[in-house]
Each structure stands twice: as structure tokens, then as C-alpha cells.
Amino acid sequence: MSVTFKVNGVSHTLDVELEMPLLWVLRNELGLTGTKFGCGVAACGACTVHLNGEPVRSCSLPVVAAENGEIITIEGLAVASGAAEKLAPIQAAWIEHQVPQCGYCQSGMLMAVSALLKENPNPSDAEIDDSITNVCRCGTYPRIRAAIHSLSNA
């Protein structure tokens, strides 16, 4: 069976099992390793990508659910955001606030937060708490919150 979808603007038609999670299609079949495997059960958000503009946890999304869809991964975030620079504003804010420590969760974190800010450019702390449920084991949460606020105040 084959599945067709776009990743970061590039169209792919792949012969894979329809139930294979999108994460493993991205990482193993397409070699896009910026999207991370964290838990496999949609509990940590490390695998978050955008599917048709919505944040999804790709470790638990069968690839067939992306049929004819437009997927944006961390590698395509800057271009998708229309940034003139190499980095999307959210990525620049992450550097400015020196957010990442080990950095492993941050691809998913950036994808989740960028989706939130698109929907709600000025989220309150409570709104941030409700929508950003990704796990960061290094505890970068205070910096993530500060970086989000710096973007919403801009």
C-alpha cells in the first residue's frame, strides 16, 4: 500500500504499512531525524509535528492519517513560518533565552509552541499550561515560559 503526503513542501509517495506511525516514516524512511522519539504513546510530545497546520504527536498517528496532508517538521519550521532569516522568530527566541539544555525535547516543544502562538498570539500562563504538555526532563520550563511571553509581547 502506498501513502502520499508532503513534508516541508516536498511530496512523497511511500510504500509502507498504513498503520506505521508517522514518526517512524519521518525518521526511518525519510531520514528526517529532527523529530524525536520519546515515548511512543503520545505522552511526552517530543515527536510533535504540524499536520495541516495542527500540532500532532506523530508517534501515535498512523501514517495513513496523513494521506494527502501537509506536514511541517522542525527542519521546515523556519521556511513554513515565512521567516526571512534562517530561523523562525520562535527559534531565535529559543536562542535568545538559551532555552535548550540537552535539547532533545525542544523540536517537539518548538512545534507545539509555534502551533499555540499561531492560534493564540498572546497566551496567558493558564493557556500555556493547558496547551503545552510536552515533557522536558532537563526542566527548561521557566525558560520556555519566558521565551513564549517574549514572543507574545513582541
Add this chain to the structure above:
Amino acid sequence: MTIKDKLMNPSRRQLIVAGGLAGGGLLLGYTFSGPSRNEMAQADVSGKGEQVLATWIKISPDNTTTIYVPHSEMGQGAITALAMMAAEEMEADWTLVHPEQAPAEQAFANESLALNFTDGVVIPRMLEGVTDAVFLKAMQFMHAQITGGSSSVRMTGEHGMRPAGAAAKDMLIRAAAKRWNVPASECVAKLSKVSHPSGKSATYAELASTAAELSPPSHPVLKAKADYTIVGQPTQRFDIPGKVDGSTLYGIDVRRPGQLYAAIKFAPTFGSEVVSYDEAPILKRRGVKQLVKLPGGVAVIADNFWRAKQAAAALEVKFDTKGHEKLSMATLYAAQDAALADEGKSKKDVERGDIDAGLAKAAKIMQATYRVPFLAHACMEPMNCTAYVQGDKAEVWTGTQDALGTRARFAKIAGLDFENVTLHPLMLGGGFGRRIPVRPGFFDFPSEIDFAALIAKEVDAPVQLLYTREDDIQHDTYRIAVTSNFKVGLDDKGQPIAWHNRYMLKDDPAGAAHIPYGVPDQSIRYLEGQTIVPRGPWRSVAHSQHTFFTESFMDELAHNAGTDPYEFRHALLKDQPRHLAVLEMVAEKSGWGKPLPKGRARGIAIQEAFKTIVAEVAEVSVSDSGEVKVHHVTAVVDCGNVINPDTATRQVESGIIFGLTAAMYGEISIADGAVEQSNFPDYAMIKLADAPSIDVHFIESGAPLGGMGEPGTPPIAAAVSNAVFTITGKRVRELPLKNHDLTPLAHKMAQAAE
């Protein structure tokens, strides 16, 4: 004295070598064979043999300086901080500095260390052999390049980076003086240039070839703190840009031509072995290439990890039983309680004064038993190791806290010569002690490194072994479960005069169970024991246990005495000026004693860990349904001096949130010989909504540098539990907090029962 003589002389503990590079650069190396075995054992996680630190600085013809750091970057900022220390001493222009993680292990393999270090430039003759000899010596001592024990800055930085930088500066100044025929004392080094009052000036690159002909100083002079321009400034980390665009490669991201993936079907209980399995149906599955029998499991190799994982789940394996299937927390704790009842086998930790006399004259004895459970590390990057064995050679790619130790372990398990194994260290998606490889005699349990070696030997392609999160949670090297019994004698004012403490088991570092308080008679002893549950270091190691025990029990003593917990500690720390300063500042910064919103309380705790003293005050509330919420944490830290205030602050924040996850939710429990938890839904983590705001303050006491990666973690559990007591009247003596009914009703019923 020849270099060979220096190496052969065991009292010689440091060595500087330098030479020119083709094209006119300078390469300077500094090795330091670190503290003695005993000192290391006391201060560190490692504890075996001497650790040789090697620092290399390269000045290139374009006047850039490359600083090679022999430690792993896990986001703690070690590579940036260590480069800052070297750059400070050598007066380098920070904008021209590029730190890199030293791939020292490659050098061992092909006996051309510096060749690998310097991207293939020609090695000056004076360096030939020397570099190999230096590193071979390291190899003899210990196949280790550990990043653990919060040691990078305080050991490698202090004893490696600073002298190396100072030596480079000394040689560059002498080179300028020689060229200009002026006294060296008149030359000034600044911003990667040397200048002379006459107006002469030369870049480091222009002086490098002359400097390379000079002999290195035996005792380089270090800068005074007042003259620092780089150290002490908030400095951006070098590893961050690649972590925001997905380009940083972690071990899990390695992709080699023809690469396959391995998933393991593990035995359902610790200690069980494979009896038989039916591979025929599995081999028919799409993408599956072969199966490999392992100790305690079977690996399935496929062309895609998901296919390997699905096939491993479908594989039917018959495992034997060895009796470990009866193991549970009840049997484990019963064994600890029984062992603790037997004073005869206890080993000395602290014996001071006369404990029997102290207890005999006490007006009151207070006793309590505290416990902490097993904990998993749950690094965000599930464990993985990629390897390709071809004949008698192997290449290995992984994230590790000890590149040389990992390489040595891989070589041993694969049955290959150490020299024939090349290890490519990659970024770690979290470490926290999990990625220090198994080492015989300390915690010798099969790990993903062993499995990767065994698999790679059987497979004719590069193979990436990857754990699922369930594998990661259920096959960790766990922070041990520990029981601690206190029996403390008090005088008629409730002040402790005799401190009797027995605990089991014991982790590193020594001293974690010691108290800074002025208690004249002390007897602290421990029991050892074996368990089939794999154990290993976990961020702050023994401090993660004993700070909860001692600082919670101190709080009990304070409440018993009717004294404010801060004042109670203050009175007992009068002979500990650094502790007192930290304690006083945390009280001031947290507003200790000032009114709080209704339903909130503060809790306090203090501990010295890895030579750094940290006090934390947690501001906490408990909901009517018994849910604990930590609103704010104030931390005060005396680590001697601060190298990079930005990363130091973040390490304390990180340590607090790591410790808070353990305090609130952290529990790995054993039932029927296996770990009961399996993934984040039942091994929960603090998330953004639960994370308190944190303010961190530093005291620069000028004391010898303390560690930064771990000391933030220990005090938080006691600080939060102590606040919970103030609010609910419930004394939490066993973590995690989630296991306790903290509702007002439970409190009332407990009071009624008393």
C-alpha cells in the same frame, strides 16, 4: 628531564607539551593526572583508579583558538564553561574561540592522537609519540572519560583548562619578546594579540610558530579573579543553535548506509534467561532480517525500527525462572529492615564522640524511619547504541557520559581489541548518570552497550539498537531504594546532642549522610547488600536520598522543640560560616517568616553536595483534594565562584525540577520480579503547568570550586515535604508525595486516631 622520564615518574602529576603546526599554528596540550584513587572515590561517582584529564588548545593561522574539551555535553554547559576558563587564562578573544568535544578515544586506536585532534594537520616532531604516551598512560589507568560527579568545571576546568590557557599565554608573550627583543615583562596579551608599549603588536597566530619552539612553563601563572573578562559573564552556549533547528545529531539520529534497527524482547523478570523461541513466523514479517539471542532477551533486527519493535512484541519466547519472580518491594524492604536490625554487620560512616553516652544522657529520644524508592532516569532520548562490526574492527556511535569507558566496555563484550574499536560520541538527550557505562565491580549489569556489541557481532550491517520507552523504564540502572533509621537524643531544650543513624544501601559519594550541624556525639553507619535490580548513579546520587532523610528529620526536631525550622538550623550551624551565609540569604530572599496567601507555607532545606552548598525554600499549597502545588522555589548557592552565571542558574533550575519530579511522583516499584511502571503515564514527570517559578542566587565565597550539575537536586524534596507538614500536619517519611493522602479529612482522621 625527558618527557619519557616525566611520564615514568609517578609523582609527576602534570605535563605540558607544545609544538608548531604545519601552516604556522600552535598546539598545546596539558595533562593532569587527577586526585588519588581515594580522593576520587570520596568525591566522585567514578572512584576507580586515577583519572587523567587532557586539555588541548590549538591556535590556527586565522587566529582562531580551538579548545578541546574532554567531557560530554548534555546541556549542562560544560563545553562552553571549560572553554571560557581556558580562554580567560590565555587572554583569547572570545569571538575567535571554538570549543569542541575532544574525540580522545579515536586517538588511542590509531596511535595518532593529535592527527585526529587537529583535522589532519601534520604533527610536529616534538609531539610525535608524546601524545600517544600521555594517552596510553590514561588508558592504563582507566578506560574512562567521565562526565559525572559534577566534576567538569571543578576538576578539568580548574586543573586542566586554566593552566593550559595560562601556559599558552606565557609562551606567546615570550615569543613576542623574543621577536621584538624586549623583556617579556613589558609585553601584554589581550584579545588574542600581544602588544608592547613601543606600539608593536602581533596576533597569536603570527606568534604561534615562534611560541611553538619555546619550552612550556612548568608552573603557569593564573589570573586573579578581579582581572577576569570572560569568566563570570553570562555567556551563550555553543550547542544551542543546533538544538532549535533539528540539526544536532544525537545517538538516536545516526544513519549509516545500509543501517538496520534492533528491538529487544526482554525477559519478563530480572535474572531470567531465554530457553527457546520460535523465529520462523517472525522472519516472515516485512523487513525482518534476523534474530539474535541475548542475555535476558532476544533482539529482532529489521530495516525500520517500528518493524523491529512490532516483531519483537509478536515474538514468543520461553524464559526460565530463577526465583527472582518473587521479588517485590515488600520483600526488599523486609530484607533492609532485617539487615538494619543487625548492628554487627554495619560499617562505619561517621563515629564521633560517644554515641552511647550521648543517648544515655538525653532528655528525650526521637526515632523515625525514612525511605526512598527506586528511580529511573527517564532521559528524554531512549537508550540506544549503533555499531558496525567488520572482522576484528568496530565502529560505535552513541551518546555517553564516558566515551572511553563505553569504548572499553564495547570492546570487551564484543571480544575485540580496544585499539580496534572507534567510538563516535554524539550529543546526549539527557544523561543524569544513566549514560555512564556499566563497569565491573561497581554496577555490572548488561546494558544497551553490551547488547549492541552482541548484536553487531552477528549482523553484517550497521545496526542501531534502540530501547522503547517501556524498555528504558523497565531496564534502567536504577537509583537504589534506601531505608534510613534515626534515633536522636535531645537535651531538655529539644536540641540534638546524640545523632544515631543507620541506613541501607549505600551509594556514592561518601559524606552524603553526614550532617553539618553541631551535634557532639554521632554514629552514622550503613549496611550493604546485593540486589538483582540493576543500580547506577542518578543525578546527585546518595544526596538524592540522604538530604530528604536528614533535612526532613531536622524539621521534625525543630517542630518538636517548638522552634522555627530556619532558626533551629541557624543555631546548629554557628561553626559553619559558609552554610550560615547560604541559609541566611535564602531566608532573606524567600521572605522567610513573612505572611503568605492563605493555605500556603514555606519549607526549607540545606545540603552540601559536590563541594557546593545549596539551600532551598519551597512555597507550597495543598488543595482540598490533597494535591500538592509548588508555587515558587528560592535557591541560594555557594559554589566558590561562578564561571558562567547563565548556565549555572539553569543547572540549579534544572536540578530543582528534576528533584521535584522525584519528590512528587518518582517511584519505580518491583512486583513479581519486574518493574511495575512502563512509560510516562505511570512514571510521571513535572510538566510546564506544574513547574514552579524559581529564583537562584549565588554567593561567591571564593572557596574551591564546587560542582553545578547536581547540587540543585538534593534539597527540594525535603523543602517541599517540610512545607507540606506545616500545611497538613502530615509528616512525609517516604517518597513520593503522590502516595500520601494529604486531604484535610485524612489529617483529621489521623489526629483522631492519635
